[in-house]
Amino acid sequence: MKTSPSVQDTIWRLRVDLVSAKALLLVGSSAAEEEIDPDVHLFFYDRYWRLAALYEKAGRRRRATKLRARAEHHLSFCPRGGPPYAAASAAQVPRPSIRTLARGRWTPADSDDAA
Numbered sequence: 118m119k120t121s122p123s124v125q126d127t128i129w130r131l132r133v134d135l136v137s138a139k140a141l142l143l144v145g146s147s148a149a150e151e152e153i154d155p156d157v158h159l160f161f162y163d164r165y166w167r168l169a170a171l172y173e174k175a176g177r178r179r180r181a182t183k184l185r186a187r188a189e190h191h192l193s194f195c196p197r198g199g200p201p202y203a204a205a206s207a208a209q210v211p212r213p214s215i216r217t218l219a220r221g222r223w224t225p226a227d228s229d230d231a232a
Contacts (some may be wrong), residue, residue, distance in 0.1 A: 128175075131168040135161070158194040165191065 138160060142153065169184035 126167050126171060128168065128171050131171070135168075136162050138164075153194070155195045157171045158191045162191040162195065183226050 165184050165188035169181040169188060172184060174180040
């Protein structure tokens with residue numbers, strides 16, 4: 118599940134992603150919710166891993182090792198095996214659409230035909 122940094126990734130952009138996500142967690146979380154959603158942990162894992170790869174590329178191995186440890190920490194909170202793929206396969210195949218020509222016809226006003 119390792120991701121490599123893309124061309125658009127920069128150290129500052131990834132840092133801003135991490136800081137803004139942490140700020141949103143502080144603002145959006147309530148006292149009743151103590152656990153973070155696994156998707157959020159997966160987001161943090163991805164950003165820390167990409168940031169570590171950029172630091173590794175820049176020659177800062179000690180910082181990259183620390184960031185990889187943080188990434189692995191967040192990955193430990195994610196469920197293994199991926200999303201539940203069985204739910205989509207259990208859905209029925211949709212029926213083809215039915216076209217109906219539903220036009221009325223003009224009838225004289227003095228007609229006894231109610232339909």
